[in-house]
Amino acid sequence: MSAYWKANQRRLAPWLFLAPGALMFLIYVLIPIAQSIWISFYDWDGMGEATWIGTANYVELVDDDAFYTSLKNNVIWLVLYMLALPVGLMIAIFLNQNVRGIRAYKSLFFFPFVISQVVVGLMFSWFYAPDFGLFYRLIEWATGTGIAVLADERFVTYGIIAAGLWPQIAYVMILYLTGLNNVAPDQVEAARLDGARGWRMLWYVILPQLKPATFIAVVVTVIGALRSFDLVSIMTDGGPYGSSRVLSFFMYEQALSEYGYRMGYGAAIAVVLFAIMMVFISGFIWKMWRDETER
Amino acid sequence: MVHAKTGVLAFTAALLMTGSAMAEQRVLKYNADYDPIPLAAMEALIADFEAANPDIDVQLTNFDHEGYKTAIRNFLTADSPDLANWYAGNRMAPFVTSGQFLDVSDVWEANGLGEALASAKASMTIDGKQWGVPYTYYQxxxxxxxxxxxxxxxxxxxxxxxxxxxxxxxxxxxxxxxxxxxxxxxxxxxxxxxxxxxxxxxxxxxxxxxxxxxxxxxxxxxxxxxxxxxxxxxxxxxxxxxxxxxxxxxxxxxxxxxxxxxxxxxxxxxxxxxxxxxxxxxxxxxxxxxxxxxxxxxxAPTDTIHIPAGAQNVEDAKKFLAFVASPEAQTKWNAAVGQLPTNKNSTVDPNDPFLVAGFESLSTAYALAQFFDRDAxxxxxxxxxxxxxxxxxxxxxxxxxxxxxxxxxxxxxx
The missing domain is CATH 3.40.190.10 (Periplasmic binding protein-like II)
Known part of the structure; x- marks a missing residue:
């Protein structure tokens, strides 16, 4: 035993160190994924007998209007959430200067990210509330008739995304602020000597150096957009008449909410959501792997 | 130090005493989802029940109203109480068909509830049997x-x-x-x-x-x-x-x-x-x-109490259901909460015009619907x-x- 250990110590050690993490990953990530996929082939209310129905859940999903509403909203979320990148960068550059009290300003800008999403949702639903909400009153004053954003299927998703962008911009800003700290001053100096200014300076000198920060910002923004559950749940509960649902909320509604308990159908939605995330995740992993091997 | 020691002693003594008290009493575990006012009314009802049955100790666990709807699915299968709150009509159907609630037709039979609770009987019946006892509704x-x-x-x-x-x-x-x-x-x-x-x-x-x-x-x-x-x-x-x-x-x-x-x-x-x-x-x-x-x-949405299939103390749970169905208990509970008793021998506060109007409207109605989300x-x-x-x-x-x-x-x- 000890002879074997001595001979293979260097080969075994990394696996031993990996073992606790790998075990956790297996129990809490890989096995549940497999289970979800398995459940998605059953008709099950969470308590009684589960019946094997093959791909019937997926067939139903393809025919379900609510699924397409959710999918469409998810795409809107993904696209509009990307606004957090340019806006966050702008604020970061604006704040990246040495004036008195800049730390206080920075922390104020970072503030929305510190408060819970639930509080953000509540604040924005009061902001939009008919009759007394500030936004409603502003629109009423400007156009004559107020708009109850959260009760109007045309605006509701955009209203929620605006609420979500507020903390997301703060998050991206902090990522860029740390990135800006690492921008090499000599390169900026050299570029300046060569006559680069303004947009050209930003595009050709600063942004390439911010590439790692941009990568992380894109990752967290994509994930933030796809898991946009809490704001939808707090602000509208998917309403009015289901028009602000996203896939994660739809999954919760079908599997776990008061009127749901269709575990199989919920699992099928989860699998679809997982497949969408997988596209992004594989993209990110592929990029990281490429960067590692290039070095 | 001395104080601490006496404290420990007193604590141990208290533990021993409750231990001996519990040995004599049979425990009845009850899971419910009351808001503050109904909770106080139910605690008063439980006190009356315990006074009438000194050998039974009812232990009420109260859940948040919304959280209860999810929690009940877990505790019925994992850690079942002896009594649980729920609703009449189609809302109880999943629990009845999956065998999570006990048939309590014998409680109805023994206490003549079929007549006293006639207005709510149809909504408590699935497959010709009754699966719980209603204690309140409102118009x-x-x-x-x-x-x-x-x-x-x-x-x-x-x-x-x-x-x-x-x-x-x-x-x-x-x-x-x-x-x-x-x-x-x-x-x-x-x-x-x-x-x-x-x-x-x-x-x-x-x-x-x-x-x-x-x-x-x-x-x-x-x-x-x-x-x-x-x-x-x-x-x-x-x-x-x-x-x-x-x-x-x-x-x-x-x-x-x-x-x-x-x-x-x-x-x-x-x-x-x-x-x-x-x-x-x-x-x-x-x-x-x-x-x-x-x-x-x-x-007239009706609130009900059921005996889960996994109950440990079915005997006393049935006693409790019979007590809750009684006109006296229903009169008192509903007077405290401002709702209508389901037992037709109960009375309502004559000074509350809304209760009087509701009692009048429901007792002369041809039939009672539960509410769309309980009927469908x-x-x-x-x-x-x-x-x-x-x-x-x-x-x-x-x-x-x-x-x-x-x-x-x-x-x-x-």
């Missing part, structure tokens, strides 16, 4: 603001309410006075289901409404369209932004006189009165008749209520809504 109807009627120059509803045509005609006058004729807050969806239920019960009758919620009638049926045709008459006079507000926000509109009528359950009276309304300004009427000659059915299966209820909300915002989408509901119906009732 639905139209609550109105008398001041708003005066402000718009509309005659107050008489003793028997108003006729449907008159109600619709009044809406025109309210509109001219800048008052919402009908208010509701549909953010949580269920308030609009109350309006639909009444329109359906009044247009096509109780049996038809039950067939509809049981999935026997297609949603594209002409009679469904008749119901929505009646609804279309008051749709333009309904609070415009109802989809963005909760039912309490709509109650505020009624209190402030910005709205005249509110189709609601009697539990809202507390909110109206907290807002400053009195028996003088707040009125109640039964929902008007629409199709002449149809027997009058009412909405969960999935149908959700789709239906979303459809009602959409209709109230965009009545022109009616055909698409009914198509969608019909698709859901064919999926749900296989």
């Amino acid at each position: 639905w109807g139209i609550y109105y603001n008398r001041d708003a009627y005066k402000a718009a120059g509309v005659d107050l509803p008489g003793e028997n309410g108003v006729s449907w045509d008159q109600f619709v005609a009044n809406c025109e006058k309210f509109k001219a006075a800048g008052i919402d004729c009908v208010t509701t807050g549909s953010k949580a969806l269920w308030p609009v289901a109350g309006i639909f239920d009444y329109l359906s019960l009044r247009t096509n009758g109780y049996e038809w409404h039950m067939d509809l919620t049981a999935g026997k009638v297609p949603w594209t049926d002409q009679k469904v369209k008749d119901v929505f045709a009646q609804w279309a008459k008051i749709q333009p006079y309904t609070t415009a932004n109802h989809a963005a507000i909760d039912w309490q926000d709509a109650a505020a509109l009624l209190v402030q006189g910005k709205a005249a009528n509110y189709v609601m359950g009697n539990f809202a009276v507390g909110v109206f009165k907290e807002g400053g309304m009195t028996n003088e300004t707040l009125g109640f009427m039964v929902f008007p008749e629409i199709t002449p000659g149809i027997p009058r059915a009412e909405e 299966p969960a999935e149908m209820a959700k789709a239906g209520m979303e459809g009602f909300q959409e209709f109230l915002v965009k009545p022109e989408n009616l055909d698409a809504i009914l198509e969608r509901l019909e698709k859901t119906r064919q999926k749900v009732y296989k």
Whole structure:
């Protein structure tokens, strides 16, 4: 035993160190994924007998209007959430200067990210509330008739995304602020000597150096957009008449909410959501792997 | 140090004493979802029960009202109590068919409940057996603001309410006075289901409404369209932004006189009165008749107590159910909460005009519906209520809504 250990110590050690993490990953990530996929082939209310129905859940999903509403909203979320990148960068550059009290300003800008999403949702639903909400009153004053954003299927998703962008911009800003700290001053100096200014300076000198920060910002923004559950749940509960649902909320509604308990159908939605995330995740992993091997 | 020691001693002694007390008493575990006022009433009821049965110790675990709906599915299978709160009608069907609730027909039999609780018996019965005991219900109807009627120059509803045509005609006058004729807050969806239920019960009758919620009638049926045709008459006079507000926000509109009528359950009276309304300004009427000659059915959601299949102490649990069903216990509990007892031998406070009116309206009703989300299966209820909300915002989408509901119906009732 000890002879074997001595001979293979260097080969075994990394696996031993990996073992606790790998075990956790297996129990809490890989096995549940497999289970979800398995459940998605059953008709099950969470308590009684589960019946094997093959791909019937997926067939139903393809025919379900609510699924397409959710999918469409998810795409809107993904696209509009990307606004957090340019806006966050702008604020970061604006704040990246040495004036008195800049730390206080920075922390104020970072503030929305510190408060819970639930509080953000509540604040924005009061902001939009008919009759007394500030936004409603502003629109009423400007156009004559107020708009109850959260009760109007045309605006509701955009209203929620605006609420979500507020903390997301703060998050991206902090990522860029740390990135800006690492921008090499000599390169900026050299570029300046060569006559680069303004947009050209930003595009050709600063942004390439911010590439790692941009990568992380894109990752967290994509994930933030796809898991946009809490704001939808707090602000509208998917309403009015289901028009602000996203896939994660739809999954919760079908599997776990008061009127749901269709575990199989919920699992099928989860699998679809997982497949969408997988596209992004594989993209990110592929990029990281490429960067590692290039070095 | 000395104090600490005596403290420990006292604590140990206390532990020993409770230990010996528990050895003599049989424990009855009860999981419930009461808000503060009903909780106090139930604690008083339990104290009465324990006084009558000194050998039983009822241990009440109270859950948050919304959280309970999820929790019950876990504790019924994992760590079952001896008693659990739930609701009548189709809401209890999943637990009955999956064998999670015990058949308590013998409790009904032994205590003559079939007669005393006659009005609620049908909604407690599945497969000819009773699966729990009802202890309270409340009426639905139209609550109105008398001041708003005066402000718009509309005659107050008489003793028997108003006729449907008159109600619709009044809406025109309210509109001219800048008052919402009908208010509701549909953010949580269920308030609009109350309006639909009444329109359906009044247009096509109780049996038809039950067939509809049981999935026997297609949603594209002409009679469904008749119901929505009646609804279309008051749709333009309904609070415009109802989809963005909760039912309490709509109650505020009624209190402030910005709205005249509110189709609601009697539990809202507390909110109206907290807002400053009195028996003088707040009125109640039964929902008007629409199709002449149809027997009058009412909405009366019923709250119930059940024995889970995994109960340890079934014997005492049945004793408790019999106690809860008794007229004395129901009179006391409902007087404290301001709701209606299901036992017909109970009494209600004669000084509360809303309780008296509700008791009158329910006891003379032809039949009682539970409420759309308790009569229809969960999935149908959700789709239906979303459809009602959409209709109230965009009545022109009616055909698409009914198509969608019909698709859901064919999926749900296989």
